[in-house]
Amino acid sequence: MQKITIANLVLEPATRRLSNNADDAIILRPLPYNVFTLLLEQKGNCIDRDELFDVCWEGAIVTDQALTNVISGLRRNLIQLEAEGIAIKTVSKVGYLLTVDETVVMQPVVEPKIIPPVIDDIEPKAVLVSPQVEEPLMVHENVEISHDVPVLSTTDVGRSRVQLLTKPSLKSALIAFCLCSLIAAVCWYEKASSVPYFLVKENYNHFEIKNTDFYILNNTRGTDNIEAIQSGLESLNLVECNAEIYIRMYDSVYDDDTYSLKGYIVAKNSNRNSNYSLSKFSHENLPGIIAKGLKRAKLICE
Known part of the structure; x- marks a missing residue:
């Protein structure tokens, strides 16, 4: 995915995602995104209001307040993301310009190092086990075996095991299929919705x-x-x-x-x-x- 680094911010055009080095992110709406990218393309140069209206509003008839509101929203977004060296300045009676300090760079997030615990060598210790006295097996001659209790054959036992294993497997496969279908649908929707209107x-x-x-x-x-x-x-x-x-x-x-x-x-x-x-x-x-x-x-x- 294409990414544009702007001082300490990163812009992803495909999703209109603007984030900082702490991965705090804002998804820009289409109109503010178009205004921001137009200012970014001509950073350091003043863009007059007529050009902003023609390009970003596609010739629609709107008031100057509409552009002012979009610029104010973008400035709030930059403050929220703690942008450094990035500013949208107003040129009186002309338009706006975006200034970017090229000396400000994206600082990588330092991930904490995982230190494995130190495990001391444990010497095996002898355990004294008392001997068990085996009791003699007692046989009761008066015990009768009831013939009314059903006895499962080897085939029936095997069939029962197959049923126990098969039913959960089919259920798990159905759940997995539904999850895969849902993930595929979400990916397709994100890809379709991320295409710019232009x-x-x-x-x-x-x-x-x-x-x-x-x-x-x-x-x-x-x-x-x-x-x-x-x-x-x-x-x-x-x-x-x-x-x-x-x-x-x-x-x-x-x-x-x-x-x-x-x-x-x-x-x-x-x-x-x-x-x-x-x-x-x-x-x-x-x-x-x-x-x-x-x-x-x-x-x-x-």
Whole structure:
């Protein structure tokens, strides 16, 4: 599982788990996680509010208070985890930036050493046992054997033992099967629920060019022709890239007839990935924008 070390914290993108070196952890909700990762990608640089709204709220119309509440919640999370050298700062009338002190490192938890107890050599001691006097066996001649008591044959005894052993074994096997089924169901659910919303392929229009899978989602008021986008990309003679590219398009929150996009590219044979955002673009220029993004993603395409 991929892990990102941030000073004395560790972020696990697959589960949105943020933890410290004492293994105290918080599971970030999707929206705060998106805001935190966007700040982390551009740490040290101020991200304006418009970009945060376009990328994390996907163009939805919300108030500034919504972003303020998310930032306040993230700051409380950092305090709760006793983060060192990590701070979310407010840039007046502009936006926010994340600062990370690279000198603060993750301190390993020292596990206590188990010292085996010292056992002294114990010398065997002689024990005096008094001899037992065997009593003579007394035989009573007047004892009669009752023929009414049922006597089990050797076959019946063997069958009874098999039944005693078989019934618990079947019950144990049934319990083990139910437990395995439950564990498998939980693992499948965790894997399915851990997929970020941005990578749910069923929400996109899909096509493939030169082993590159393109996933396009249009959330704008305008209409676009997926076939036109595909033909435009094919005419540009793209570089071959063994990756998946996700493109989401939104209406601008503040400007009419203006579109924004958020892109995400991930390699098929490694964990390399990259994000891309653009506050203004036109549908006609989308093939050229994607082609430029591919040229910059050389390490991912290798």
